[in-house]
Amino acid sequence: MNKRFQDVLNDCDYFLRNNPKEVIIMRLRNEKSGGQEIGAEEFRRRFNWYMDDPSMHFCPLFWTNPDWPTLGQGRGKVVLLTDFSHDWTTLKWDKHCKIQDDYNVPDDEKKKAIIACFDAAWFDQTTSQMFINFTSTAKGPIPEPSIGAQKIFPSVYAYLEPRKAQRARFGVVAMDFPNYRPDIMNLLIDKNFV
Incomplete structure (x- = not known):
């Protein structure tokens, strides 16, 4: 843009x-x-x-x-x-945030990095830093980068869904192509009301 x-x-x-x-x-x-x-x-x-x-x-x-x-x-x-x-x-950016932005790694490594950031936020609810967890990956072929999101999103859902009724602060979850999984967005938004 x-x-x-x-x-x-x-x-x-x-x-x-x-x-x-x-x-x-x-x-x-x-x-x-x-x-x-x-x-x-x-x-x-x-x-x-x-x-x-x-x-x-x-x-x-x-x-x-x-x-x-x-x-x-x-x-x-x-x-x-x-x-x-x-x-x-x-x-x-680097002082006030805890950032996971591994975008150019194999899918399995990306999934592990996302989960590790979620876990860190889950277990550290008192930090003054903001967790920023990028779900985006650069591994999808151009012009279909959404393929990477389709591979990554199931593990994001699998982490969040069992915790939907538990109070937690996950920070910012940055997503490319969130329209592929509005259920994930709903899980994150609903965290504000637990």
């Missing part, structure tokens, strides 16, 4: 104005790819411009605090998870 950061922020602002009880968690990093690759210093300069310039009207949109907000504090905000060096007070 070729969107400028300002366009993304405009979309976030529009969404949150129309859904003020929602929270957006946004990872921000320099991908250093594409036809307009920029260096680290220029990336920082552009980020600072969005954060500094009051005419941009985006500063009130951001949660700028070194700790995770409660749901009440985060409502109507974009909680930034920055993955680059800068001087602003934001949550940091």
Whole structure:
């Protein structure tokens, strides 16, 4: 998707104005790819411009605090998870999160990594870090990457379904092609009401 950061922020602002009880968690990093690759210093300069310039009207949109907000504090905000060096007070991707993102491994290893992250979240309900568990894999053939999801999702369901009545916090479960298994999404959403 070729969107400028300002366009993304405009979309976030529009969404949150129309859904003020929602929270957006946004990872921000320099991908250093594409036809307009920029260096680290220029990336920082552009980020600072969005954060500094009051005419941009985006500063009130951001949660700028070194700790995770409660749901009440985060409502109507974009909680930034920055993955680059800068001087602003934001949550940091590698400091405030426990991340499983093994995407280019064999299917069996990916399944084990997902389960290990679920287990870690299950047994550590007091950590101040957010668990982020990616179910995506790069092992599907192009243009059918959904094949990887179809192989991985049964093990995700097999883990979550027996625990559906048990109170737990699993953090963020990032899914490509969730439409293949809406039952998994429902299991995760229902965790909010156990």
